[in-house]
Amino acid sequence: MGVQLLTVVLFGSLFALIFLGVPLAFALGSVAVVVGFFEWGPMALHLLAGHVKSATFNYTLVSIPFFMFMAGILNKAGVANDLYHAIHVLFGPLRGGLAVGTVLACTIIAAMSGVSAVGVMAMGSLALPAMLARGYEKHMSMGTILAGGALGQLIPPSVLGIVYSGLANLSVGQVFLSGLMPGLLLASLFITYVLLKCWINPAAGPAMPAEERARITGRERIASLLGIVPMALLVLAVLGAMFTGIAGPTEAAAVGAVGSMVIGFARRSLRWGDIADAARETLKSTSMVIWIAVASLVFVSVYAGIGGDKLVRSLLIGMDLPAWVVMTIMMVILFLLGMVMDPIGIIFLTTPIFLPIVVALGFDPLWYGGMLIINLEMSYLTPPFGYNLFYLNSVAPKGISMKDIYKSTPPFIALQGLGLVICAFAPQVVTWLPKYVLGQ
Amino acid sequence: AEITWRLQSVAGAGTTEYKNLVERFAKEVNQRTGGRVEVKTFPAGMLMSSATVVDAVSKGTLDVGHTYLVYFSGKEPALKAVNEWPAEVNALQGYNWFYEGGGSELMRKIVARHNMHFLGVSPLLGEQIWSKKPIRGVADLKGLKVRAAGLAADGFAKLGASVVALPGEEVYTALQRGVVDAVEFTTMPVNYGLGLQEVAKFISVPSYSGGGTSDWIVSQAAWNKVPAELKPKIEEALKVASMDYNTSAVAEEKELMVKLEKSGVTLVKWPDSEMRKMENARLAVMKDKYAAESKDYAEKLDSQLKFLGKLGYRVN
Amino acid sequence: MRQLCDAIDRLNDWVGSLAALLILPSLLITMIEVVARYAFNSPTVWVNESVQILFGFYFLLGGGYTLLHGGHVRVDLLLLGLKPRARRRADVIGLVVTIFYFAVLLWFTGDQAIDAIASRERAESPWAPYIFPVLTAAPVAAALMLLQAVALIVRAYVDPTHAIKPDNDVVG
Numbered sequence: 011m012g013v014q015l016l017t018v019v020l021f022g023s024l025f026a027l028i029f030l031g032v033p034l035a036f037a038l039g040s041v042a043v044v045v046g047f048f049e050w051g052p053m054a055l056h057l058l059a060g061h062v063k064s065a066t067f068n069y070t071l072v073s074i075p076f077f078m079f080m081a082g083i084l085n086k087a088g089v090a091n092d093l094y095h096a097i098h099v100l101f102g103p104l105r106g107g108l109a110v111g112t113v114l115a116c117t118i119i120a121a122m123s124g125v126s127a128v129g130v131m132a133m134g135s136l137a138l139p140a141m142l143a144r145g146y147e148k149h150m151s152m153g154t155i156l157a158g159g160a161l162g163q164l165i166p167p168s169v170l171g172i173v174y175s176g177l178a179n180l181s182v183g184q185v186f187l188s189g190l191m192p193g194l195l196l197a198s199l200f201i202t203y204v205l206l207k208c209w210i211n212p213a214a215g216p217a218m219p220a221e222e223r224a225r226i227t228g229r230e231r232i233a234s235l236l237g238i239v240p241m242a243l244l245v246l247a248v249l250g251a252m253f254t255g256i257a258g259p260t261e262a263a264a265v266g267a268v269g270s271m272v273i274g275f276a277r278r279s280l281r282w283g284d285i286a287d288a289a290r291e292t293l294k295s296t297s298m299v300i301w302i303a304v305a306s307l308v309f310v311s312v313y314a315g316i317g318g319d320k321l322v323r324s325l326l327i328g329m330d331l332p333a334w335v336v337m338t339i340m341m342v343i344l345f346l347l348g349m350v351m352d353p354i355g356i357i358f359l360t361t362p363i364f365l366p367i368v369v370a371l372g373f374d375p376l377w378y379g380g381m382l383i384i385n386l387e388m389s390y391l392t393p394p395f396g397y398n399l400f401y402l403n404s405v406a407p408k409g410i411s412m413k414d415i416y417k418s419t420p421p422f423i424a425l426q427g428l429g430l431v432i433c434a435f436a437p438q439v440v441t442w443l444p445k446y447v448l449g450q
Numbered sequence: 451a452e453i454t455w456r457l458q459s460v461a462g463a464g465t466t467e468y469k470n471l472v473e474r475f476a477k478e479v480n481q482r483t484g485g486r487v488e489v490k491t492f493p494a495g496m497l498m499s500s501a502t503v504v505d506a507v508s509k510g511t512l513d514v515g516h517t518y519l520v521y522f523s524g525k526e527p528a529l530k531a532v533n534e535w536p537a538e539v540n541a542l543q544g545y546n547w548f549y550e551g552g553g554s555e556l557m558r559k560i561v562a563r564h565n566m567h568f569l570g571v572s573p574l575l576g577e578q579i580w581s582k583k584p585i586r587g588v589a590d591l592k593g594l595k596v597r598a599a600g601l602a603a604d605g606f607a608k609l610g611a612s613v614v615a616l617p618g619e620e621v622y623t624a625l626q627r628g629v630v631d632a633v634e635f636t637t638m639p640v641n642y643g644l645g646l647q648e649v650a651k652f653i654s655v656p657s658y659s660g661g662g663t664s665d666w667i668v669s670q671a672a673w674n675k676v677p678a679e680l681k682p683k684i685e686e687a688l689k690v691a692s693m694d695y696n697t698s699a700v701a702e703e704k705e706l707m708v709k710l711e712k713s714g715v716t717l718v719k720w721p722d723s724e725m726r727k728m729e730n731a732r733l734a735v736m737k738d739k740y741a742a743e744s745k746d747y748a749e750k751l752d753s754q755l756k757f758l759g760k761l762g763y764r765v766n
Numbered sequence: 767m768r769q770l771c772d773a774i775d776r777l778n779d780w781v782g783s784l785a786a787l788l789i790l791p792s793l794l795i796t797m798i799e800v801v802a803r804y805a806f807n808s809p810t811v812w813v814n815e816s817v818q819i820l821f822g823f824y825f826l827l828g829g830g831y832t833l834l835h836g837g838h839v840r841v842d843l844l845l846l847g848l849k850p851r852a853r854r855r856a857d858v859i860g861l862v863v864t865i866f867y868f869a870v871l872l873w874f875t876g877d878q879a880i881d882a883i884a885s886r887e888r889a890e891s892p893w894a895p896y897i898f899p900v901l902t903a904a905p906v907a908a909a910l911m912l913l914q915a916v917a918l919i920v921r922a923y924v925d926p927t928h929a930i931k932p933d934n935d936v937v938g
């Protein structure tokens with residue numbers, strides 16, 4: 011079989027299995043195993059064992075359970091409650107203020123968490139009922155939570171950043187920093203959208219009524235601000251440990267996990283049973299992600315081994331298209347994969363093939379990493395497979411259906427896309443900070 | 451082609467080593483066998499992680515590996531520090547020992563136990579200590595937090611350094627943020643490509659690990675299928691590619707040193723007496739630790755030291 | 767049949783609950799390294815590798831537990847519209863594919879483990895810990911997942927009333 015035909019067979023059967031409901035890891039793995047057997051030979055299947063071995067000894071992957079455990083602890087201990095309360099008091103009086111505050115809370119949460127689940131689950135259970143109770147437009151309310159939560163993977167620390175830096179042989183610190191300004195850019199786009207929408211249509215996000223505003227005392231204001239202190243300390247501990255050189259990224263994740271346990275116990279909102287629960291949930295998420303990573307690596311090995319990487323390269327570079335057209339094609343492919351696949355799996359799957367093309371076209375791998383992660387922000391929101399959709403569904407109040415959640419995403423996916431386009435035209439948004447801080 | 455081989459290299463895409471050695475080898479094989487043997491090359495990490503390439507060749511998943519056999523030393527202790535020498539007398543010592551000093555006989559015997567044919571070796575540039583403060587001799591290594599692996603790690607530890615094991619992608623940040631003071635990572639061109647000179651302004655020269663080699667292994671099944679008349683041609687192809695690569699690698703390293711000094715990096719020159727202390731520490735590790743664990747290793751080390759002696763090196 | 771399925775569930779529940787706790791020692795010894803290096807300027811040679819080995823046992827042995835609790839994510843949008851019977855058929859096809867994959871995984875990680883045990887494989891590092899035990903955990907994990915998938919297929923096809931509900935608390 012020719013490589014072109016094999017490409018169709020490989021991806022065709024992959025998507026067929028995915029839509030049949032086969033778990034991603036096993037759809038990827040079994041397609042790779044069958045094609046590898048027939049087109050490479052029975053000994054190709056040793057790749058499976060080899061990639062299991064590599065995953066076992068990949069130190070950077072250890073940060074994944076640490077960040078996920080931290081997410082579980084933060085959610086169980088309700089650490090975000092105080093943050094939300096403060097924002098409620100401060101921004102409630104503003105038109106659309108609760109939605110703006112939700113984005114800000116997500117931004118702060120993103121600065122200590124390396125995954126997207128913390129923001130979505132915390133704001134989904136706290137901010138969403140509050141906004142709905144005040145008559146906020148429900149799609150806008152849910153959209154801010156979905157998109158805000160995804161910032162957890164863009165604003166450092168970020169598991170996606172760790173995985174990309176490992177594959178691209180870039181320093182994790184640089185990749186992290188490359189996500190900060192795009193993260194703030196996306197946050198300001200979301201806020202601008204909310205403010206504009208509520209300015210045009212005040213009913214979408216009514217301000218806190220005057221009598222309620224009057225009831226908030228100065229003391230309450232100060233107390234609510236003090237409530238943010240533990241969160242701020244945690245942000246400082248995680249990012250501070252990393253950027254002052256006390257700890258590497260995996261270690262910083264451990265600092266965050268231990269720190270969130272300390273805060274949880276200090277607030278008396280964490281019980282030992284919560285820790286066991288969080289540990290079991292973390293095991294499930296980690297095991298799932300690593301088995302997807304293993305299968306993605308086997309898939310890409312088999313595809314490259316039968317000549318797929320050379321085919322993609324010759325298609326993308328060989329046709330003498332302008333570099334930006336090739337980049338656009340790659341971004342579209344990433345977006346489409348993001349609809350049906352796990353973002354970590356996508357990075358494992360595409361980076362080995364795309365990165366040499368990126369370099370050959372003269373693009374900066376650091377910038378590409380930023381673009382990749384901004385692009386994958388969308389994958390958390392795009393149906394049918396989007397983590398944040400599932401998270402929100404798991405915490406949303408009664409009366410919110412999956413269909414409502416799906417319907418809330420388009421404007422925010424468009425805003426994320428706009429952010430991507432801005433970073434394409436102004437690559438400095440991605441690369442300036444890491445180069446400035448790390449002195450290139 | 452009659453025979454198509456898959457090869458993965460330890461050299462990254464876009465490095466001089468990949469282009470001038472690996473892709474060149476593939477081209478030479480193709481030409482010298484009249485197109486009967488085709489080698490499909492893959493850069494480091496494309497099909498699998500570098501650490502599992504030897505496993506893959508021994509299982510026949512890959513037909514050829516351009517790698518460091520030390521990756522297999524967890525299974526075969528005779529292969530510890532196989533690519534390294536205690537001291538450098540000349541840059542081609544490892545290469546010449548393999549082809550003329552009895553190395554191929556010794557090594558092929560060991561490698562054959564694991565279903566692989568040891569095709570040959572290529573000269574490898576040495577490594578240096580890249581550091582945030584000047585390291586002028588072995589005394590400065592005491593208490594130093596240094597990232598290292600393999601023989602370098604054991605040697606530094608013997609001299610009193612605190613050795614940290616860090617994955618490659620954390621080396622830059624770890625140096626930059628002072629998690630470590632110094633690193634042993636890889637050759638100068640590769641370190642330069644990673645931008646280590648931005649965060650480590652001192653490089654101790656000369657290399658303490660010059661004269662080593664990278665290894666070329668072929669799965670036994672794949673090698674058995676090669677018609678007898680083509681085998682010498684493939685071996686020839688490797689020698690030609692290796693020699694040409696060596697010339698360009700040495701030149702690249704020299705140019706880089708000039709470039710590094712111009713960009714504000716200080717090359718800290720170690721006196722011979724300090725180099726000797728480093729050599730002795732490395733030799734002690736090889737003799738006391740590695741040779742004690744494996745008879746084959748002891749035999750190989752003995753042969754290598756005799757070879758060094760012939761080149762005029764006085765072994766302590 | 768039902769008892770066998772229950773036994774498999776209990777086995778994976780038990781293995782998973784134990785594996786889940788490995789995160790606590792992993793966190794603890796990672797913190798030891800941070801303190802040893804930063805406060806006492808003396809990094810350890812054993813922390814990173816021991817955390818890595820724990821991590822290996824962790825995600826490997828958690829595979830069956832994850833499968834049991836429906837944690838292996840999938841796209842079920844198209845299935846939602848199907849009638850229960852058709853849905854069950856799709857589930858069975860999915861499980862057959864999954865079982866096939868686990869069988870291959872068992873075979874090849876088993877082969878890798880046999881080599882590792884035969885050579886008493888160690889890590890290639892200054893500390894050089896034995897790694898053959900964690901490499902042996904891989905085929906054990908494959909077997910646990912294989913058993914669990916069989917239990918699930920029995921439930922879906924033979925005994926649909928005895929199904930367990932997947933949950934929704936996976937973090938990513």
Ligand code: NA
Nearest residue numbers: 120123162167
């Ligand atoms: Na984050």
Ligand code: NA
Nearest residue numbers: 348349389395
């Ligand atoms: Na998606």
